[in-house]
Amino acid sequence: MTDASMTRAERRRARRIRRFDNPWLNPKLFWGIGLLLGIVVLGILGRVFWDPELVFVGSGIPKLPPPGFENLRGQAGTFTNPLGTEGSGRDMLALIIIGAPNSLFVGLLASLIGMSIGIFLGFTSGFVGGRTDDVIRVLSDVMITIPPLLILVVFQSAFGDVSLTMMALLIAGFVWQSPTRLIRAQVLSMKQSGYVQMARLSGASTWHIMFKEMLPNLVPYLFGSFIANVTTSIVTAVGLEVLGLGPQRIPTLGRTIYEAINAGALIQNLWWWWGIPTLLLAVMFIGLLLINLGLDEVSNPRLRKLKL
């Protein structure tokens, strides 16, 4: 059917189908990225419109609820601290403005480093083969079994305070395995495929084949693996913080939860103290999950037919 013979409504529908046929434009991906951007925007706008100095201990009355609620001592919340204050008088809003982007930063940085190591090792393993491949394969098999949390607990309890970047670097040492395995498997199967053979026959360099021929095909998988690693990294970081490790001098969501549990915030019904960081972390994880589901649809067209 030619374009001219279609009615206007038909043409519009065809355009819409074509637009939605682009797998990168699916609503899950959109919402997931939106939620994460929301947290970044909170961090940026918060620093502009709210006073980050309020994260210091004693900048307000301790254990003050959000406006409209009363705490056990009968104090009502005020708009000086719109999300209440925690046990030592820090403003909750300022705390999450500083803390939430920190958690995201650790996750992204750790995953980015892990990903780079993974791409390098995966390609090396798949292309070079032989002894190198054996070593890399066994090493990634071994390291994928070791839970990062426990080694990091040993590390941090021996060394004490760490910075955010240091924590991200440490976590990165445990998230390179799955991208390595993924890329190795894909490279091995692609090496046999027609277009790579073709490129090789036409005299393309290994470098060209790796980055121009293979890498573009790996993009959806790489993104999926990257997002999964961001989740793992944030879970590990929050886990360390809830155990009382991790950065001691920078506000993080996990550390706020740790302090809330230790102060008995659950019994005293100080829900805003542990609840707000919990909610933000939940938003972060749901955002990451949605992105991952969206990416699944990109890389696995069979899923697109089904609604989740």
Next chain:
Amino acid sequence: MRTIPTSYLLNRLLTLFLTVFIAATLIWIIPRLSPVDPAEIMLGRMAAGAGAVADSEAILAQLRANFGLDDPLFIQYLKYLCNTVTFNFGLSTATFPTPVSALIANALPWTLGLMILSLIVTFIIGNLLGALMVWEESPKLVKVAIPAAMVFTSIPPILSGLLLMWIFAANLRWFPLTGAYGLTVEPGWTWEFAISVLHHGFLPALSIVIVTFGFWALGMRGLMITVQGEDYVTLAKAKGLKPRYILYKYMIRNAILPQITAFALKVGLLIAGQVLVERIFAYNGMGKLLYDAILDQDFPVIQGVSFVIILMTALSVFIVDLIYPFIDPRIRHEAST
């Protein structure tokens, strides 16, 4: 009875051995790189307890000798490896002189119990829901409700644990807030104790279940989509078999097996998540032991607990790898894998 090729078995054994070896080595090296001296911590604890310690230099030297810190590093390392193999992690410094292995032996049954229970429940619920999501005959409500519930499965179990604790323990007071059994109950094989254990274990188990079933459900969904298009399912429908019969005997049976290998990839995260759940519920397992040890800077306990948990993880992966070919006859091990 099918047999496993020796090369495959050797390969898996090598991976298991290397995992445990690398983990043990990391656990040993890391504290050696740190400037903190365990003997001084010990002395500090004595000083804090007694007010002052006379002759501290002599005590420090004695403690270092006891900890074996005078030996050359290589000898220390060999001794450590020998001790670790025999589960001798030394003495706890916080509750001196309790052996670390005794503390772990007390905590391990609680952790294993909670883990196995929540794992079985999650596996059943998750796979069933995942299958229902794809099944054509399932009610509309199921297809809408499950995906909505699934969103929460991206959340780590500490967060769900906090929420459940607040609702059911702190506010409604249906369940106790912390601990693994009541303070007034004597541990033993009595009904009273069993009920108390179940009552205390319900919330920790639930907080793990509600955030992990989605992992299985998602995996099952993917597998079911593949199975759904298979010819044997079409044939079964054409034969006029009951849809429910097809679901259980044809679809789930074929889709569920690869799910077991998914466990091997997930087990590390599951255990780490449970450690944190135990910490917030002050449940008498490895998580609480680890947390208390971190607070007390009790290095032997931290090392021992970390090692045992990593060993548990590596062993579960090993076992899954070995039993899988027996469960799923479609899998044949290549000699080279």
